Amino acid sequence: MSDATLRQRRSVLARLCDHLDEDGTRYGDCDMDAPPAAFITIRDAWADRPGAADNLIKTIRAVYEWSIERGEIAHNPAAGIAAINKRPKGGATPWTPDDLLRFREVHPKGSTPYLWLTLQAFTACRIGDAIWLGRSNEKLHNGRIYLEWQPRKKGSAPVSIPMLEPLYEATRSATVVGPAYILTQRGTPYKTAESLRNQVRKWCDAADLKDKSSHGIRKAMAGLMAEAGCSQHQIMAVMAHTQAKTSEIYTKGAERRLLAADGIAALTKLKW
Incomplete structure (x- = not known):
């Protein structure tokens, strides 16, 4: 692990x-x-x-x-205990543009929740990386700021992506600056992904987004990139995937819609 x-x-x-x-x-x-x-x-x-x-x-x-x-015990008492988090098939529910708008209405620019949402949306990072990403990850290439990091999840590829203006503005509007972009109320980075995940749950509940999560943003961004016509390798580079089949989990629905749109458009060439 x-x-x-x-x-x-x-x-x-x-x-x-x-x-x-x-x-x-x-x-x-x-x-x-x-x-x-x-x-x-x-x-x-x-x-x-x-x-x-x-x-x-x-x-x-x-x-x-x-x-x-190791012979310490003969049975596993947790083996048959069912999950209670009844997610829809396919994992976390992707955020919609309306969800993003509702969250920002409750948590305006300058707030930590707004910064968290912007960081997740414009990097598609995992929440395990959101707890430590900060200004030390900013690198200058040809006059443009990039965010570069090695995701902590085992087997992930390194990420290097341009820091888009909304994210730059959100990071610079923070009133307290620390080693990470996302800080607790005490001004310190979150120690674990679980602690930030619990806080995100509270932020989402405040915006009446009961079924949304940090991973749902990552899934939504992958889908939006696919619908915008990004190639599989472009999406893999942003998502830190090393195998195409991993990105397909997030993008196959959007790609099928694009293919269907192109396919149905061909019918306009038929003579009736």
């Missing part, structure tokens, strides 16, 4: 161990041979953050798989 993934797993497991049961007993002080109901209880306690709840169960499941391989 990448260092970022390990940090997230440690954070999740620390919160699991600190959870108190109905008798006030700390989970971390209990025997690991626990029934599935114990983990369903904590999953449901996190139900207001369904993504985090399902990530918790995923992490627990991985820990028990590791323990089974």
